[in-house]
Amino acid sequence: MRPRLVAALAVLPLGLTACGGGAGSSSTPAAPPSIAAATADNRPVKAGGTLNVALNADPDALDPSISTTLVGREVFANMCEKLYDIDAQATLVPQLAAALPEVSGDGKEVTIKLREGVTFNDGTAFDAEAVKKSLDRHRTWEKSARQADLAAVSKVTVVDPTTVTLTLTQAFTPLTAQLADRAGMIMSPKALDAAGDNFGASPVCVGPFKFAGRTSGSQIVLEKAADYYDAAKVKLDKIVYKIIVDPNVRAANLKSGDVHVGDQLATTTVKGVQTDPNLTVVSGGGLGYYGITINTGNADGSTEKPGTVNTALAKSPQLREAFELALDRDLINKTVYNGLHEPDCFPVPLDSRFRAQDLTCPKRDLAKAKQLVQASGVPTPIPVTLTSPNDATNVRLAQVIQQMTKEAGFNVSVQTAEFVSTLEQGKSGKFDVLLNGWSGRVDPDGNLTNLITSRGSNNYSGMSDAGIDDPIKQAAAESDTAERAALYASAMKKAAEIRGVLYLYHSKYYLGMSKTVAGVQYFKDGLPRFVTAGFAA
CATH class of the missing domain: 3.90.76.10 (Dipeptide-binding Protein; Domain 1)
Known part of the structure; x- marks a missing residue:
């Protein structure tokens, strides 16, 4: 799909939420759901039944060797x-x-x-x-x-x-x-x-459920596995994953009862689901992050040797600093996400035992941002092309960034494309600035190696610095937690100086469920586990 440009908003009151309508778009959300709420729901469940689960996207191949999507991991978690x-x-x-x-x-x-x-x-x-x-x-x-x-x-x-x-x-x-x-x-x-490279078309693993069929773009069906070593624990007969991309439609299907579970509720729909007497919301995630990737050296592809990128932000660390100082992470979280994510400027979660205590984030400083822009000598307004996935929430985020940075002297043009297309642009280096994130891993190495180290496959910025690479490599060989935390802090501080990625927040995931469903396990990886799930007895 060809990218398309999104016009700037003439007036965008940053204190208000402008995504969608109805109860879910209130700027005063209900109390954030907790991870414990799902895990603590140990009501007895009866045997049998089909659980309909709405996924927010169609997974790629269900082959563990080649899969790269979060929704694919959701299906794998039960298969x-x-x-x-x-x-x-x-x-x-x-x-x-x-x-x-x-x-x-x-x-x-x-x-x-x-x-x-x-x-x-x-x-x-x-x-x-x-x-x-x-x-x-x-x-x-x-x-x-x-x-x-x-x-x-x-x-x-x-x-x-x-x-x-x-x-x-x-x-x-x-x-x-x-x-x-x-x-x-x-x-x-x-x-x-038997299947070779085509294993993903009919995958067979060890799991509480086995693959039964798939209709591309529509649904994936799993059935209870008779051969599972703990089959007595499994109560459901079947899980049907329905692909429902639109977050408002996912929420509507939950309310109508067409689906029993909805994954990754948009933050704009959480409150509306929470206030429905037949539904509940639990949260997971927090290991990953979302942010702004600035192309600093990805001239020929993320795994190739870094080269020269001829954009204002790529050529000037001072302008990248100004761009960051024009942003207000807390206000972005409130305005775009109803306050339901965790603002941060580093890729390791706030509560991680590998997170050094001295990692702090800059507050918005518009005066300093303007000074840096002026000192750069680059004529204003400074053009920046921001590539965004074309869903409503990302477009809203792009527009808020557009307005915030405009006050510092930047002229951000927003270009939208299908999510997969934005990833292709990221890998190939065909972008100026890009909105993208990472679902996160329990060990910090999974949030750093390949993402900010030289020639990493997901290092879309093209950053390449020994001050990043060496500590991360040393930390991977180190077993002492405190020493690993210190090494990661050193690498992240260096990356924060280079500003190839401006981290905005840690992504929380919100799972909507019918109150008739119990026994779901939902952890910090954001993958709903249905091994003990069923319909309440």
């Missing part, structure tokens, strides 16, 4: 178990592994004991050979998006049917966290042999 998972406290726990890994003194040998008595959803035995086959596919297949996740792994060895050893090129502390995501999903070797 493809991993070696490890997180719990309600975001602590890493065993899933298909029998225990946390045993790591050698030098950190280069990682031994994983596996759960026994497990079968895949096609009846194939789960064992060390199956684990090796999946991990080798993740890390060596040329099409795999997991290669970077497992880059430190040089060899996977079957020790015995219930044990594998991973040999690493260097100590890599985030490995367990990587194995708690798609890089740790184990696929049926029988299905892999």
Whole structure:
């Protein structure tokens, strides 16, 4: 789709919410829902029934090796178990592994004991050979998006049917966290042999539910898995994921009862759902972030050597500072998101144990921003092209940024495109400034490596600085939490000086549910788990 330009708003009162109408757009939201609200709902549930779940987008291929979407991870959470998972406290726990890994003194040998008595959803035995086959596919297949996740792994060895050893090129502390995501999903070797590169068309894993069918752009159907090792815990007969992109339609379908669960409610619809007596809202997420990526050196693609980008912001760190100082993160959160996200200027969550206490964010300073613009000698207004996904909320955010920075001497033109197109522009470097985010990982390495280190696949800014790269690499080899936090702080402070990414907030996810549904698990990764879910008895 060709990008299109969005005209500036003539008058945009920043103290008011201008997205949508009705109860959901009030500037005074109900009390923010809590993560605990979902996990604490342990009402008895009856056996049977079909749970209709609205997804906000159509996932890409349901192949753990190549999937890159958050909505894909939502489906995998109930179909493809991993070696490890997180719990309600975001602590890493065993899933298909029998225990946390045993790591050698030098950190280069990682031994994983596996759960026994497990079968895949096609009846194939789960064992060390199956684990090796999946991990080798993740890390060596040329099409795999997991290669970077497992880059430190040089060899996977079957020790015995219930044990594998991973040999690493260097100590890599985030490995367990990587194995708690798609890089740790184990696929049926029988299905892999039969389907090859087309595994995602009919995926088979270990999980409480098995893949039953998919209609592109419409729905994905999962059925209760008879072969699941803990099948007695699973009450639902079926999950139907319905693709409903429009947030207002998702909310309306919740209210009508056409769906029982709606993912990623827009912050403008949260209050309207909360005030419905038949519905409840719980929150998850907080690991990821959203922000403004400024192209500082991505001339030929994010994985290529940085080059010269001929835009005013790319050429001037002072103008990037001025651009940031023109922004008011708190007001953006209130104006665009009804105060339901967590404003911040760093990629590691505010409550992370890896977050150094001395990381602070600049407040809006319009006077200083104007001084920096004037001192730059660049004629004003300074042209900036901001690329935004074309949904209403992102366009609203773009317009607020447009108005805030205008006061400092910038002339921001907003260009919109389909979400996937904006990612393609980001990877290829064909942009000036870009709105984009990251769903987040429980280990901070997953929010930094590949995102701000040199030639990282998701380093759309093209930043390349030893002051960023070296501490992040050192932190990955370090096991002491305090030392890792200090190293990450050093890297993030350097990145904050360069300003290739202006982080705006940590993304909270809001899950709307019928009060007839209980037993849903919803954690900081924002992935609804339905293994114990059902309809209240």
